[in-house]
Amino acid sequence: MRSFRAQLFIGAAITSLGVAGLASAQTAAPAAPTETIELEEIVVTAQKRSERLLDVPMSVSVTTGEQLLSAGISSTGDLGQISPGLVTVNNGLSFTPAVRGISSVGTSPGDETNVSLYLDDVYMGAPLAGLFDLKDIQRVEVLKGPQGTLFGRNATGGAVRIVTLAPSFTPRAEVSAGYGFDFKEVKLGAYATGALADNVAGSLNLYYTNNDGYIKGVAGNQGKRCGVNETFSTRGKLLFNLGDDLDVTLAADYSNRHDNALFALSPHNRQNGNRGNSAAVIAGPFEYAGGTQPIVDVEGGGGGIDANWQANDYLTVRSISAYRTVDGYYQTDTDRTNLPIGALVLPQYQDTFSQEFNFSGPGDDRLSWIAGLFYYHSKAGNPSFASYSGMPPTAPSSRTIATR
Missing domain, CATH: 2.40.170.20 (TonB-dependent receptor, beta-barrel domain)
Structure with a gap:
């Protein structure tokens, strides 16, 4: 069995050399015209204004509604499967996400997580209301790192922004x-x-x-x-x-x-x-x-x-x-x-x-x-x-x- 594998490898190498030699002997064909590939621009509102994702000076993970559907993501509790650095956790009745290891475990009435959750730019302050189905979604933005400048004291770990259609x-x-x-x-x-x-x-x-x-x-x-x-x-x-x-x-x-x-x-x-x-x-x-x-x-x-x-x-x-x-x-x-x-x-x-x-x-x-x-x-x-x-x-x- 060992000799068969060696022969097969040598034969493949000789064949490759022959093809390479034949290709080098032929006259080089003219290069095909370069095709211009246009990438679709991703527009976000991570800084409370519409901007291209490339122009936003922060770490942002964006998932479109089509990507959520194809990945089988049906609720906020599943977002950690497709957004690196985000871990979605249920603590009893409460939804307490973590971004880059920053989270909170308080579930008493009035407690708020330090990873803010927004639905159409409305602050969802109650962890009790954080777990819900994701339907008619345009995109989900996960802002990583402290976001206190634009999103207040309850975003020391980051922010999860859900935008519906x-x-x-x-x-x-x-x-x-x-x-x-x-x-x-x-x-x-x-x-x-x-x-x-x-x-x-x-x-x-x-x-x-x-x-x-x-x-x-x-x-x-x-x-x-x-x-x-x-x-x-x-x-x-x-x-x-x-x-x-x-x-x-x-x-x-x-x-x-x-x-x-x-x-x-x-x-x-x-x-x-x-x-x-x-x-x-x-x-x-x-x-x-x-x-x-x-x-x-x-x-x-x-x-x-x-x-x-x-x-x-x-x-x-x-x-x-x-x-x-x-x-x-x-x-x-x-x-x-x-x-x-x-x-x-x-x-x-x-x-x-x-x-x-x-x-x-x-x-x-x-x-x-x-x-x-x-x-x-x-x-x-x-x-x-x-x-x-x-x-x-x-x-x-x-x-x-x-x-x-």
Whole structure:
């Protein structure tokens, strides 16, 4: 076998030399004309103005909506798969991303991550609202490194900016559907945009997903499934062109997510203080043995007004007003076994209002400038806190959304 390989290699080398000699003996053919390849320009707003990505003096990773679709990225929790330096983390109900290792772990009401999350330039201050589906997306910009100059104190690690599609006066509609046989997963989506009047365009996005769960119940949960994800979300926009120098966009969105996979967990390597108890059943991988029904419910939404006014050739004024609200409810088994030892039931809420004004000059001159004002008000809390010992609840004691 060794001699055969050697002969084959030598033969290939001789053949290559022969071809090279023949090529050198021939008269050189005239060079083909060089083709000009034009690269598509990527326009971002990482510095709160429209600029070519090549002109932005910072580290920015940009992913288009088409790239998200082809990569199968369907939520903010998946963005770490395609953006180098970004790690997306769920800490309980909260979404706490990390950029270049900079992150935060606070999940109490009112806590905010130090990697800012923006949706259409609206600051998503509540980590509770950070995990959502990515539909009708134009692009996602990940700004790496401190961004305090333009994005404030809550961007010491970086910023994640999600830009959705603007309404178009050209009619367009898309419908998508998918089905997964293993867990009976259903995904349905629809998007439509078009002109509603001479100077008004609208868009509407709908998305729904549901599955039977990928975590098998054991012990008292025999025959039940966990890891169930049921999500409904919608977003609508109205664009008003009020002249050549003024346009106003009204936007509203709503989402309702039920996903108990976060609390259908088993101890790492089956390490649990109750493993010495003969009555304790500790679940294995993709199993759940808890004595409490795991629940993770998050409901939220908001609305806003985005107005752009080109005052003159030297001044552009932008106003962004937004109100957002989110409510969370979770219930978890704290000992991770079938024993009636402990459980936790905790509702949480956060309401925010923000108002931002940006004043900027032309960006193509030797001197470019931007100034702004930002107001932010947040109200958050845990209306109740229930820790159980003995016999924890197997069903929700209360599913009432957190009261203010």
